[in-house]
Amino acid sequence: MPGLSTAHSVVEPSALSKRIAQGIVILYALLTMIPLAWILLTGFKTPPDSISYPPKLVFQPSLEGYCNLFTTRSRQTPEYIAGLPPAEGMCDEIARSRNMVVAGPSKFVPRFVNSLVIAFTSTLLAVGLGTLAAYGFSRFRVPLADDLLFFILSTRMMPPIAVAIPIYLMYRELGLSDTKLGMILLYTAVNVSLAVWLLKGFIDEIPREYEEAAMIDGYTRLQAFRKVVLPQAATGIAATAIFCLIFAWNEYAFAVLLTSGEAQTTPPFIPFIIGEGGQDWPAVAAATTLFVIPIFVFTILLRKHLLRGITFGAVRK
């Protein structure tokens, strides 16, 4: 019978087709990693090496980019530098070789900390609110549920930057311009709609019987939610958190518009590096390299949840 030939989905693929698939995946991964590798390498070049043509693949590694990223420097005459006491530390030495002296720490660390605080807090809020709202929509009879869900989604139907001017004016009125709180609220608001929709899908997949069983077993709804729903929604929550974090971490347009000092995040800060004292590509590359690390670590940490997959089969359908 032709209708019964579903066995191919169960049979292990042949060694050859596995090889080919692996080859394609590795090739694609390598291709996408070229820009990242380029940035990583550039971070360890000297400024002249970074703009030499043809590009140098083999070069004398230097920490000049990282030094320039973390410090501010001022240009001095060679005579002045010769009259100074011996250089303290490597960065000072590198600076003097370029007729400069280290004037102090740069703003990179505070900007990076801003990014961490704003991105992680807004992700936590968006995922937390999103989980609760999604659970509510999934389990209770909410009046006008479909309209509300559509409304929530509709906030994503135009590019957020389209409302930049109203938000800018609103924030100025409310005193939220250039505050971490303002950026956290903004990113949470943008992300929460995505979180509600993604998580509603995941929670809809969790059969109600689990909570019902827990409630009969002596748990309140909230306790059942914590003990039974949350562990099973972990996969979805992890995936949603990664999406939200990536958005909040990388967001550029609002950050440029709404932050300039105190609350500035890393993305609008990076272009500033170029401006200070010529085109300092190694410093930009160093900043970008460091900027990628938190997302990278976060994704690796949550990988276990992402890969664990959704559990099928404990409820007979």
Place this chain on the structure above:
Amino acid sequence: MAEVRLDAVSKHFGTGEAAVTAIAEMSLTIGDGELVILLGPTGAGKTTTLRLIAGLEKPDAGRVSIGGRDVTGVNPAERDVAFVFQQYSLYPHLSVYDNLAFPLRSPARRVPEAEIRRKVGEVARLLRIEDKLNNRATHLSGGQMQRVAIGRALVRRPAIYLMDEPLSSLDAKLRSDLRLELKRIQQELGATILYVTHDQIEAMTMGSRIGVIDRGRLVQVGTPREIYENPVDLHVAQRLGQPGINLVPRALLPEVPAPPGAHTIGARTEHVRIARAGHADGVGLVRWIERLGDQNHLHVTLRGQDLVTLGEPDSDLSVGDRVGVEFLRPLYFDAAGRRIAAGA
């Protein structure tokens, strides 16, 4: 353990055109320490009845009381019931041990861990799942899952156990073992149980009473014997008996002294007797003999109507024989399927 009462409980689902009456004015009392069987076709409202008692559904009308307390508006957690779901719904993220311990660990109960270990061990032994305690709940066979689900109820001593076809996916041997085991537990503990089943033997042997439910109505409640021998209508008569009761249109059997208004005559297999021609209510043709070992099922055609009757295993009848058929204690039903008394 406690007495559980349903008073004129009704439950509807949906609205307007799509409205379904799942339960209609059902009144039923499950006595303290009694095991009542709920029997009915699919969609009859058996699961809904259990869910109403558990508090997972709120009745549209009527009252539910447990141990004399009106619990109609009370949360499931505060009703002190245990539920074995038709879908076995083990917590897939927990091990078998943690599944069994889950009710005992509820914030409302706070049983000490040592006590939990003891109880879980006891129940696991009883249900023969001791060697599975460390498995993930999803790494079990269907029958093992069902036993864990039963175990999750048995670790507690609730006011009532609600069991929705708890043995349906077990093999025959395990099923009969557990049937006896459940019955024993019920008698030892004096447990109150409301038990849904499709299984004839479970219905006949386990319960002190059977409630037959059809389209949301409780049609008849009585001892298994009453339900079997004195069904109030055709529907109830057909629910029990394996093979099912023989139903013959009255018009085919003019010889039978049926009361006026009788439309259908029913006779259980053991009440259809192969008789000598002179004594018979009709003459039929043996069409097929099922030899089951301890007995035979004789399929006889009588005036175009198939009947099944029991035959002795050593009878010398063979296919094609003409035999007289006699009805002992026939049941009479009117055109609407209601039972009418014999010899009226």
